[in-house]
Amino acid sequence: MKGFAMLGIGKTGWIEKAAPTCGALDAICKPLALSPCTSDVHTVWAGAIGDRHDMILGHEAVAQIVEVGSMVKDFKPGDKVIVPAITPDWGSLEAQAGYSMHSGGMLAGWKFSNFKDGVFGELFHVNEADANLALLPEGIDLAAAAMLSDMVPTGFHGVELADVQFGDSVVVIGIGPVGLMSVAGTALRGASHIYAVGSRPNCIQIAKEYGATDIINYREGDIVEQIMEKTKGKGVDKIVIAGGDVDTFAQAIRMLKPGGRIGNVNYLGEGDYVKIPRAEWGCGMGHKIIAGGLMPGGRLRMEKLVSLMETGKLDTGKLITHKFNGFEKVEDALMLMKDKPRDLIKPVVLL
Numbered sequence: 001m002k003g004f005a006m007l008g009i010g011k012t013g014w015i016e017k018a019a020p021t022c023g024a025l026d027a028i029c030k031p032l033a034l035s036p037c038t039s040d041v042h043t044v045w046a047g048a049i050g051d052r053h054d055m056i057l058g059h060e061a062v063a064q065i066v067e068v069g070s071m072v073k074d075f076k077p078g079d080k081v082i083v084p085a086i087t088p089d090w091g092s093l094e095a096q097a098g099y100s101m102h103s104g105g106m107l108a109g110w111k112f113s114n115f116k117d118g119v120f121g122e123l124f125h126v127n128e129a130d131a132n133l134a135l136l137p138e139g140i141d142l143a144a145a146a147m148l149s150d151m152v153p154t155g156f157h158g159v160e161l162a163d164v165q166f167g168d169s170v171v172v173i174g175i176g177p178v179g180l181m182s183v184a185g186t187a188l189r190g191a192s193h194i195y196a197v198g199s200r201p202n203c204i205q206i207a208k209e210y211g212a213t214d215i216i217n218y219r220e221g222d223i224v225e226q227i228m229e230k231t232k233g234k235g236v237d238k239i240v241i242a243g244g245d246v247d248t249f250a251q252a253i254r255m256l257k258p259g260g261r262i263g264n265v266n267y268l269g270e271g272d273y274v275k276i277p278r279a280e281w282g283c284g285m286g287h288k289i290i291a292g293g294l295m296p297g298g299r300l301r302m303e304k305l306v307s308l309m310e311t312g313k314l315d316t317g318k319l320i321t322h323k324f325n326g327f328e329k330v331e332d333a334l335m336l337m338k339d340k341p342r343d344l345i346k347p348v349v350l351l
């Protein structure tokens, strides 16, 4: 079968591979809708997780099942399914400890386009199908549903990590597709002021539609100064980081109130250290908590998140700015993600 792969750091191309085989608990799927991720860009062009050879890329898909293993109970060939980017081993000790995304080792619940071939293949393998797949409900648009693999669960996880509560004032740093879902999640959790940090005009417009009350443009001045001015020197209760770099944490600590929490979901592809400003961290005593995490995957989370779409509480369609038709367009979609034209939020390929 054919797949679009990372050939080595900085190199991509089409390759031929043997079709994946199905274990007793597993499923083999063919993609119906695919989307590239900024993480694919970090993986290939920044070499962020190390070198990978001939590994099929991609971890965002809606798919159709073509085969299930003998022990799979709830799915059958022909079912249309949402495939989460993170597909843990649910029996692992890490999963039993509540950190399924780290099943088998740090970040090891992230298998697609990390430890095994991803979803940009004519076929792909899903481990523990009953625990990791969710049925796609009737009437949900395929392209919009593809945002459930990673953009929604990751953006929302930033909100969970920051522990946003009713009435909190929140800064969301970064309003690409992940940060936009953090804005939407922050609004769903009942935040009051939502300060969204970004610069692309269409992202700014959509951030407002998802609930941002204030826009902070990081290209027009220091974001700490802008936030401190807007909050009359007090700072904010919670911060979600979904963009920026290793230096963003110092800014976040500076504009966070004592007792505040930072939830990071940004993939730090470069830089050796995250530096914490000593004095603004209360000389170590400020109760300013930094939490960073890979999104949780799995069936239950997919079912819950798609129910927000079914009930009209979440419209992920706004994220999709570019649509392609045909499997071979995966390459164009990924290059678009790499080049990030200013009007891009998220491309989707329909098959």
Ligand code: NDP
Binding pocket: 037, 038, 039, 040, 042, 150, 154, 173, 174, 175, 176, 177, 178, 179, 197, 198, 199, 200, 203, 218, 242, 243, 244, 245, 248, 264, 265, 266, 267, 268, 293, 294, 295
């Ligand atoms: P984008 O590149 O589309 O968005 C990044 C955002 O950050 C943009 O709004 C950008 O602004 C803003 N930004 C860039 N530099 C700065 C800066 N110095 N200060 C403040 N804001 C800045 O990325 P995505 O939304 O696709 O993804 C966000 C991150 O999440 C990526 O690192 C991705 O790899 C990661 N990720 C993590 C996952 C997880 O499980 N933890 C899973 C999936 C993705 P502008 O408007 O100017 O472009």
Ligand code: ZN
Binding pocket: 037, 038, 039, 040, 059, 060, 085, 150
């Ligand atoms: Zn992703």
